[in-house]
Amino acid sequence: MNEKPSDVRLRSRVWSVLRALVFVCVIFFIWNGMAKTACAFVAIALIMGWVNLYQLRCQEIEKPYYRLWLNVIDGFLSFAVMTSIFVRDLMQNEHAEKLLGVGCAVLLARLIAHTLFSLGVLREGKSLPRKRRWSKMASIATTITMAVYLLNLEDYQQICMVATILLIAASTVAYAYWYYRDPAHRKPLSIASQLTMSRIVLTPFFLWVFFYDNDLDYSNNSLVFKVLALAMVLGFMLTDFLDGKLARAMGEVSTLGKYLDPFSDKISNMTIFMCFIATGYAPVWMVALIYFRESSVETLRTLAASEGLIMPARRSGKWKTALQGIGIVAILLGAIDPVRAFVPGLGDIWDIFPKIVMGIITAITIISGIDYFVSSKHILKKFV
Structure with missing residues (x-):
């Protein structure tokens, strides 16, 4: 028997809240010097994110404003985790990886831009686009990059961060293309x-x-x-x-x-x-x-x-x-x-x-x- 959409939505929201709590735990472990434990929780967040996107399909059944604010919370927590890693490295080494700082700035810029544009779309009575392949890959890459920096895998840090920044850029371009290809959305x-x-x-x-x-x-x-x-x-x-x-x-x-x-x-x-x-x-x-x-x-x-x-x-x-x-x-x-x-x-x-x-x-x-x-x-x- 098929489940009601409301039941599926409720389960997706609960799953999203639990994932947010996992990220909060990651931040707590980072500031308490428990890098391996934080990395384990990042792995849990990665699995939960995959389940939410591909199994529960939250982007397909969630209401627009709920979807927007769940994405905002998720993006902010990802930024908070990356910033915590950057500040930790800065306090410990006084020479934090500069590319990590750039990555934090890119995450914040993406979060602000995506929120403003999405609010504009909803206020115009349009529907939000579902997360495309590039956006999903960027989210997964961001989580993997967190784990790499937490474990101090220096040989892979820059590679992962560059890949993450490029995927974020690709997802941003894809979103902008979707947004502007329809003249009804907004004049140039x-x-x-x-x-x-x-x-x-x-x-x-x-x-x-x-x-x-x-x-x-x-x-x-x-x-x-x-x-x-x-x-x-x-x-x-x-x-x-x-x-x-x-x-x-x-x-x-x-x-x-x-x-x-x-x-x-x-x-x-x-x-x-x-x-x-x-x-x-x-x-x-x-x-x-x-x-x-x-x-x-x-x-x-x-x-x-x-x-x-x-x-x-x-x-x-x-x-x-x-x-x-x-x-x-x-x-x-x-x-x-x-x-x-x-x-x-x-x-x-x-x-x-x-x-x-x-x-x-x-x-x-x-x-x-x-x-x-x-x-x-x-x-x-x-x-x-």
């Missing part, structure tokens, strides 16, 4: 939005460039990669300037662009600030204050949107963004040895120069945040 992204998206896409590559030599001390990096890091930041600033100008000039100002532009700025700048923490250019408390300001203003913006209100950009916010970019460029420019030798007196104060610049950035960022809250009292009154 404007040039301005493409420029904005480029900052999000290139941010993980900045991490790779900044830590290319596998050394937290940025001063030891190759001159070529120092110049490349500076060029990428200048590119971020240029695209930030051009996307708004082009959107207004071409009449392509959109709701997506209004939200995507500040989001991409925060993704790129906060990533750079975290790199500065790692190399000693900025103390943790400064970057924590900057993050607190950014997240608080975004929360305020979300509250305003929930009431149908628009919180316009403040002049202080524009100054803050410009100053952050100038400060980042000043630090990266000063880190280039020929430049530091050419500028009189910079070499003498270089030990404190980055912290001075970051202190100014932090102060202006906090002042800008206060300005936003003072000017948005009418929004806060609706909730307080």
Whole structure:
């Protein structure tokens, strides 16, 4: 007798929750130095994932929104496990495999992009595509790569990670092809939005460039990669300037662009600030204050949107963004040895120069945040 679809769905959801708990156990074992036990649980997660995809066929019978959020949870836990391995290696060796860091960034970028696109599809009343062969292979490869890094199989680590990244890229291209081949899904992204998206896409590559030599001390990096890091930041600033100008000039100002532009700025700048923490250019408390300001203003913006209100950009916010970019460029420019030798007196104060610049950035960022809250009292009154 055939089972009811509701019973099959319930069993699939229970199976997915159990698999999520297995990943939580993996993270626990990693932080407690139990690598072999963690690897055993990764193997269990691999088997459970295979059963869910090929035996229970959860992608075929699950409701769209449940399927989306189950995929989000699964993707986030995979990212959390890989990040835990990366941080563990960084704490133990101080020279964590740089390709592992790139893999973590790719997993996070894929999770964010897939979630945003899937939500867009569902809001348009379309049905989500089932996981294709490339996506299934990418999930399996990610789990296998976890096990290889947990067991410290150095001969296979880079091979597995490269294979995983390539499979993730292939599954992303396949999803994008499915999404855009139907004109009814969404009109093509404007040039301005493409420029904005480029900052999000290139941010993980900045991490790779900044830590290319596998050394937290940025001063030891190759001159070529120092110049490349500076060029990428200048590119971020240029695209930030051009996307708004082009959107207004071409009449392509959109709701997506209004939200995507500040989001991409925060993704790129906060990533750079975290790199500065790692190399000693900025103390943790400064970057924590900057993050607190950014997240608080975004929360305020979300509250305003929930009431149908628009919180316009403040002049202080524009100054803050410009100053952050100038400060980042000043630090990266000063880190280039020929430049530091050419500028009189910079070499003498270089030990404190980055912290001075970051202190100014932090102060202006906090002042800008206060300005936003003072000017948005009418929004806060609706909730307080």
